[in-house]
Amino acid sequence: MGINLLQVEMDEIRKRLNREPDEAEWRVIDAVWSEHCSYKSSKIFLKSFSMESPNVIMGITDWQDAGAVDIGNGWAIVVKVESHNHPSAVDPFNGAATGVGGIIRDIISKGAKPIALLDMIRVGNLKIRKNVWLLKNIIAGIAAYGNSIGVPVVGGELSFDDTYNDNPIVDVAAIGVVKKDRIKPSIVNRPGLKLVLAGLTGIDGLGGASFASRKLSGENEIGAVQIADPFAGKIILDVTLDIADKVEAIKDLGGGGLAVAVTEIANGFGAIVDIEKIPLRVKDMDPSDIIISETQERMLYAVDEKNVEEVCEAFKQYEYPCSVIGEITKDPIIRFRYHNKDLVALPSDLLLNPLRFIWPIRRIKKSNEKTTVQLPPLKDAISVVLSHPDLVSKEWVYSQFDYEVNTSTVIKPGHADSAVIALPNGKLLAVKGDANPDLCYEDAYECGKGIVAEAYRNLASVGAKGIVAVDHLQFGDPKKPEVYYTFVEAIRGIGEATRFFNIPIVGGKVSFYNENSRGNPIKPTPLIVMAGLIQGKLLKNNIEDGLDIVLLGYTHGELGGSLFSKMFNISAEVPKARLQEDLLSSELVIDAINEEKITFAKDVNRGGLIATLFNVIVHGYGIEIDSKSILSDSDNTLETLFSENGGRFIVLTNEPEWIIDRAKSRGVVASIIGKVNRNSSLLKIDDTIYNLDNLVKNYFNFLEEVTNNG
Template identity: 65%
Template sequence: MRLSLSTYEMELVRKQIGREPLESEWKVIDALWSEHCSYKSSKIFLRTFPTGGENVIMGIEDWQDAGAVDLGDGLALVLKVESHNHPSAIDPFNGAATGVGGIIRDIVSKGAKPIALLDMIRVGDLGSERNRWLLKGIISGIGFYGNSIGVPVVGGELSFDESYNDNPLVDVACAGIVKKDKIIPSVVKKSGLKLVLVGLTGIDGLGGASFASRKLSGEDEIGAVQIADPFAGKIIIDATLEVSDKVEAIKDLGGGGLAVAVTEMANGLGANIKLENVPLRVKEMTPEDIIVSETQERMLFAVEEGNVQSVCKSFEYYEYPCAVIGEITEDKIIRFTFEGKEIVSLPSELLLSPPLYMWGTSTERRGMKPRIAVEIGQAIRKVLTHPDMVSKEWAYSQFDYEVGISTVIKPGEADASLVKLPNGKFLALKGDANPELCLYNSYECGKAIFAEVYRNLATVGSIGVAAVDHLQFGDPRRPEVYQDFVNSVRGISEASKVLNVPIVGGKVSFYNENLRGEAIKPTPLIVMAGISEKFFRPKIDEDQYIVLLGITKDQLAGSLYHKLFGGEEETPNEILYEDLITSKFVTQLIREGKVEFVKDISKGGIIGSLWPIIVKGYSVSLNIDSIIGASRVESKLFSENGGRFILLTQNLEEIISRSRDNGIFSSQIGKVKGREKIGLSLNDKFLDLTEEVDKYYNFLEGMQ
């Protein structure tokens, strides 16, 4: 029996229940007390997040599967982010596919129809055959599941860093729509309700929650990975939405299987479960394995007795297993029995109250590199051909991003995706992380990634209304790792308050390390949703003026330039009010039709923001001296400090005047030129980038 429980925790259990738990009970406690399910090393700090707001219907509440905000017109948005990092490191296809299935069921469990998916993928150096195998499997798994069930993958990220060798990060977010008075809770408040399980239970995914709460060992742990079945997943979606008005609560069976789903749904009450009633995929499964199996495509419903037959009838129509396996009780004991024999009998309070930890921290500065001398033209070429800057069409072309005919801005077209809602408004979605910056200053990074996603939504005319976070780190018992975690939470919390975007849900993933025991770069990630009244599609054309909003600073640490060329550089200081003011100004310009193209300045600095124009076949003239703020040329071109946008417009004088009236520094820094040459003119010195554009489109073609 392999457990993630510490000796201290095991002794704590013995004292609380006054006896030695059975092996089956240890497995249940291990699942409930795992980092994956309990947040025992993070919950104290997560409580600092601002989770409320006038539009928040369901925020970060114990055991709720997703958050929800009011969109007006009687509609609510349900939003969630999850990951399947460890499973994808073992079996990338099924690991990624079941990650998609799990996040979709989280949305459906609120009674919401899933309308859009985002995938944020980070893998190691593509020079490694294993990393190429991982990436191919991850992309195939996401495409297989999403395409099969008809939920569009409308955007995401694909990033590369040797930090993710052995331990890729596979984040998936999902958005759904539901009538706001029809949202279903994940927990119950009264006893006597019948517990109805739909789907077959098998031997895949055994101990998955525990597996996700410890380091990768290199041993064969394939049995902890669930197997994807999107065709069964489609039945789950349709039938669950059909019966949602007949149930009191819905819980997706994810990490920890029945052990976690039953305990969390009971919400401090008790439950009696008869394991012989559980429909099985594999005959003669042991009772212990039935309890902790994480087989996918299953849901748990709490149902009034009079509605049980009606609920099961909807699933039986699809010949999908549906069975009453137990009921909610008053006695606050979680019991699992098998043919009359008691397998587990544990207090709800014990299972839902693991010890909470605050580990030691370290303020040691890390990551600074010696400077490599480089000429500006060479630096531009190196930055623009970095794998993070190349076309990701190879990946998103494998996803059906137009199913449902509601996707109006598709992957690769802008900084955020845009989906049309049933009420005629538009939902903007984006996910972002910046592990390079977090390595240098995780507090500033926490602020910066939240602000960047906020700016990304502004580039399509949208204001953020809700966010979810995923905090991904190494072993929290390492002082430098825990310091990064704590500081990133501080930064995210501060940005959420200043930008007035509540955090309605999230996830923490620790123990992300390679097989040599080295932690990944700290990778907190933010997914944000925004609402726009107007559809805006970016347009690039020659003779457009290039306007820079915001001040460029001599702050290069954590930038792509600094990653490549090093130096003792200053870390960007995110001034959140600059992001707030410039984003709202940009949104207003878009709504008035005053700009044709907007790009926030982030990875690659100003050069990176001009790159989408150049790869469309245009040349760009750039006057370096007109860039306000920074004193050094490399800072002017490559600094990634926040609060800035590139605009393409024909309304130059009006925008310059109005920006200054709004307290925003602005200047014309260049112009879009014709297609006779492809490249960049720096103070009239032309840099031909034809070869770099070819690499942009062809870098990943060998992955086919």
């Protein structure tokens, strides 16, 4: 049958039904009970996340396609994050493009207008030609869909590691806006509603949910990848927003196709679907294939009978297929009929309540002993770390995106730590996505806390305070005790940090089985996407000659999980997430922005202080630093300059005394560590000058040269 269920699950299904399911029923159960759709190995732990906040309108509730929070003046934002990892590994263009299309439909399923996209991409070593091919086509797929549909890609991440050689990570987040009294549910609350399907069903994406719930086999799996059609997606977007007030519930057809969409929208009621009424792209499709097909650009609507004609008429104006395929019933059985004969007749309760699993865990013991390996000279360390592709300009990527469509983009990609977009209520929203796989590999708990804190700091660097987050948890096979341990620990850290900052998590995704064909898992890659409102003034980052460089926060000599330790294979202590320091320093930065006391702010993270300062140098300036003025618990210059511990910002100012005095009153450590000058590409540390001209050229040219030659 080609299904992906465990024997214990199959036995349980037979027991609950008291019979043997038909083949079509097995395929439906396989889709609905897949890890991708049911969260059967994660849901128990996800309940530890807090969604309690007076601003939360719609949070982590079963079968809602996205979360929503109140932003004032009668408006709400809708937030969602998704991935298309396995499809992008097999067909990077369509895998990435359909990831964009899918998350757009999640947003409009709430009746919200999508206004921004973020893409967080991780691929393998660019010395391998296949990875260059993957990267180029992933970027092309995102650009093709986002540009065609008219939603700007305003920010994201791009990083590289050997762990992603066969299994790239392609995360896409989206933001939408809607009047809060017009938010639509993805589930019904009464029987008798008609099920209306818009779009054609084809043979692409067959078994996609099951495909995403197992490791890549290395075989030809192209049939499990959906095909993108952004122009059809634009019709779905426009018409759905036009008819939203005419429907009771809206459900995107994603993983599991109609099998999952019908089951979830029914919300414990039953449904009858007549398969022969489903508009097809391919003639003579097998009826069971129709049920589980994951063809894109389809939406399912629950509609009161009196509004059905008006809903379908809106699609007919675009000559887009729209058909009544069934209805919601009081009898809690999900039925898929073919010419009045039941192919599938399964209780809603069975489908919506799969077995939950808590797998064995085994702690990975890593040494916290400081290495005795010979440390490199500072000059070599600077050159090696700043040459890493994680730190180069990403302009080659975002230049392919139309990031100013709809004219709501306030800060363009690459100009600050967070993207900023204008909202219809006159407010400004900052958004950022953060992950740190190297740190998670060393300590998933500290990493979970750290990525929440980093996202919070990134918002503060433009003047925003975080108000909401979504998460995406990406790991290998959960049945492997070491993998499951990192998953549980990451959740523990994320939960602790979001509760500390009072940031509700209103949605997310879990992606397991991110492994290559040899069974090697990716590094643990939890991701936080956070959004926040500008608290007063907006900082756009300006650099001038003569500005003082002030470091906020205390530097700890913790090199574990850092880019430095990765490049030089050094074992060291992992940085602890000191959340109070992150909070206080972030509040200070926001105050300084509102008081117009700083012109530039950047939090210290990947690459440590050196990489943060390099972001000043690449704008055509030089800097001079007194390392003795850096307040640190280490007397080792390498530890001080390359540690990636949190709680820190570099700010540029003409009024350093104000910063220092305000820091003292807030309990924040602060010190003047240097000045900006006109000596382009020169970094002076104490009495030594380093010419970074070649590193600056590499910063701007690396990605374009690699992709052109690859």
